[in-house]
Amino acid sequence: MADPKTYTATCSAPVNIAVIKYWGKRDTSLILPTNDSLSVTLDQDHLRSVTTASASAAFEAGDRLWLNGIEEQIKDSKRLLACIQECRKVRKSREEADASLAKMSDLPLHICSENNFPTAAGLASSASGFAALVATLASLYSLQPTLSTSDLSRIARQGSGSACRSLFGGFVAWQSGTSPDGSDSLAVEVAPKSHWPSLQALICVVSDAKKGTPSTAGMQQSVATSPLLQHRIKNVVPGRMVEMGKAVQAKDFDLFAEVTMNDSNNFHACALDTSPPIFYMNDTSRAIVQLIEEYNRSSIEETGKRRVAYTYDAGPNAVLYAEEKEVPTVLALVRHYFPNADFDDTFNLLGAGANASHRGAQAPAELPSGLPKTFNKDIIQVHQPGSVRRLIHTRVGDGPRTLHKAADADNVGDEKESLVGPDGLPLRLQRAKRV
Ligand SMILES: Nc1ncnc2c1ncn2[C@@H]1O[C@H](COP(=O)(O)OP(=O)(O)OP(=O)(O)O)[C@@H](O)[C@H]1O
């Protein structure tokens, strides 16, 4: 007889933004990359995916999944199927080895997931989304500690490559591996969040519309046509992984910034070297590069050190990394040249009054005081209000969290976090604040 209980787990997972970019697959089915990559996990108190998985014999229509309240067909997504099947397989083998374990692996699943930020808009929703899916199934099926976090990252990788890095907090490397079966292509922690907690990020949302060339297609176009990408894979990334590892271990922001910006520019050069060329950055993105380069140039002249790093994924949005003490100046600079961006000071960085949206206030913010003496304030023009639509301020964060777990009346965590109701259907869109 089928198990009459309903089992449920809910987890959240963070976004990560790479400082050494993943671009290209050597195996598109298993999602095996052509190079190592390294990322910073951002704080899920701000940007996150939350997923609930519920298993019950009562779910007669079989496995179902809702993303942001809309049902997706699991059977149409090889990536979703791979993650679900892998987790089930491990649970099943554990049930076969240990008769005392509940027989959950054959029960149909209802899965609900929500992102509290725009999906498929170049803000790495696939990374947090697939990390949350795998973390939730691992929690539901109690796969840890039999499986390590790196083992889970190997499963999440099959959902979206960059998702494997969101299984860890702090600073994370995805080792590309060499095995054709992908067994050594997994994420490892380079340093936890606590190692360098003062590192913060300012995401400059230039556009949150769905982008032109999705990363999955774009990177394979580059693999097929870009000679520069082959040079990047063989001669550029290996040295940069070593340098970045050193920068993180030593909390050397200057080196971190240099390598981050060089790698972003090299990745976008490879996109441009693709046939037909791919343009992810736009005029606003390039103006932000010019501004940060000038700020760093004048800072190096004064102190010998860079103060900010920019990096761009497969879209026009800039992610600026800076030490906490530098962020107010960086923010004021961006707000001066790109007026009228919505800004929510999540971490109360600027004290009272800073939370106010600047929409409608067309006048640019004052240039900050304390800029390096040789900073050329005419390096770029003050842009049209709203060229940068939104600023999201966040910081380095931890890995996935289990928010709630239950087997019928047996409850751990906060039941209110669950996205699936007692009827097995989506409860509501997340109550938590959307960003
Ligand atoms: N919470 C989630 N749970 C499961 N799958 C998700 C979730 N969020 C996003 N996805 C999957 O990821 C896809 C979006 O990935 P895509 O790579 O297009 O955008 P992105 O990750 O926001 O941008 P980028 O990878 O360029 O930073 C969605 O269409 C969906 O299939």
Ligand SMILES: C[C@@](O)(CCOP(=O)(O)OP(=O)(O)O)CC(=O)O
């Ligand atoms: C530019 C990137 O953000 C590319 C991310 O690519 P995805 O992980 O979205 O691609 P798939 O593996 O095909 O799902 C760089 C990075 O995150 O390392």
